[in-house]
Amino acid sequence: MSSRIRARTAVELPARSLGVLYQSFRYLASSQTKNSPPLLRYNLSMSWEILKWIGIVLVLVFGGTALTGAPFVPSRRKELDIIFKKLYKLNKNDLLVDLGSGDGKVLKVASDFGARVLGIELNPFLVLFSKVRFISNPRVKVRMNDFFRSDLPTDTTVVYVFGDGRDMKRIAKKVEEQAQKLKRPLFLISHAFEVPGYKPEKTCRAYFLYKIEPKSK
Ligand SMILES: C[S@@+](CC[C@H](N)C(=O)[O-])C[C@H]1O[C@@H](n2cnc3c(N)ncnc32)[C@H](O)[C@@H]1O
Numbered sequence: 001m002s003s004r005i006r007a008r009t010a011v012e013l014p015a016r017s018l019g020v021l022y023q024s025f026r027y028l029a030s031s032q033t034k035n036s037p038p039l040l041r042y043n044l045s046m047s048w049e050i051l052k053w054i055g056i057v058l059v060l061v062f063g064g065t066a067l068t069g070a071p072f073v074p075s076r077r078k079e080l081d082i083i084f085k086k087l088y089k090l091n092k093n094d095l096l097v098d099l100g101s102g103d104g105k106v107l108k109v110a111s112d113f114g115a116r117v118l119g120i121e122l123n124p125f126l127v128l129f130s131k132v133r134f135i136s137n138p139r140v141k142v143r144m145n146d147f148f149r150s151d152l153p154t155d156t157t158v159v160y161v162f163g164d165g166r167d168m169k170r171i172a173k174k175v176e177e178q179a180q181k182l183k184r185p186l187f188l189i190s191h192a193f194e195v196p197g198y199k200p201e202k203t204c205r206a207y208f209l210y211k212i213e214p215k216s217k
Contacts, residue, residue: 058125065123068146070164072102072126075191079205080109087204088158088189090115099147099161099171104130104140106160111139118156120147147171152178152186162191169196172212180214188212 062072084090092114098106101119103126110117111134119142121127127144134140143150148170152159159175161168172188172195179186188210194200200208 061123061125068122069167070100070162072123073162074102074105075162077105077109079207080106083189083204083207084109084113087202087207087209088187090158094157095153095155096158096160097152097156099159100163101130101142102126102162104133104142106162107134107140107142110160111137115139117141118143118153120145120150122146148174151181154182156182156186158187158189160189160191163193165193168193171195172198172210173215175212176215179212183214185211185213 065072090096090110090113094110094113094115096106096110096115096117098110098117098119101107101121102123104119107117107119107130116139119130119140121130121142121144124144127142130140130142134142152175156178161171163171168190171190175186175188188195190208190210192206194208195210198210198212201211202209
């Protein structure tokens with residue numbers, strides 16, 4: 001995804017939608033409150049202000065994280081069910097790490113396959129949402145961090161990423177470094193983007209499976 005399109009999807013579209021929503025609320029408020037008591041008018045105008053600031057914070061956080069990497073777009077459950085059967089047979093002996101775990105869709109499906117899972121996510125709202133979502137699921141952990149600055153747990157077997165085309169080589173290098181530390185290969189599943197310079201072991205739909213060997217010195 002080019003940086004222009006990324007900036008547009010991540011910032012401009014949500015900002016415009018929120019703008020339209022905000023203007024509609026303002027219009028409704030002003031048409032309904034002309035003859036309302038002053039206290040009600042004050043409460044409504046405060047609500048619009050709060051709504052506006054919540055919108056601004058959401059746009060800044062989602063836009064900001066999207067500018068550092070891929071914007072939040074969830075993978076599809078149906079496709080994940082297929083790839084965890086056909087592309088990489090996920091099972092209870094696996095520890096899957098989702099780099100940029102979004103709302104936790106991948107974590108949910110992978111834990112339904114019996115695997116332990118760790119999500120690493122930069123966006124604090126999505127981290128909070130996932131932490132609450134998996135509060136009673138001991139197989140799922142979520143960590144707020146930049147995945148480029150995070151080490152993988154020592155028992156990681158497979159890494160999942162739905163990233164950005166321009167980051168794929170850097171992500172593969174990161175996994176290679178971790179494989180070197182662990183002194184064994186790691187599997188990498190990439191959704192939507194191939195890794196330039198690496199040959200996939202297998203492909204299925206828009207998913208690519210790589211076996212990343214420890215980096216040779
Ligand atoms: C395309 S979404 C994928 C979400 C999830 N993995 C899925 O497939 O449903 C990419 C996610 O990566 C997060 N992200 C982007 N760059 C990141 C980084 N450097 N560290 C951690 N998370 C990042 C974004 O906030 C977004 O939630």
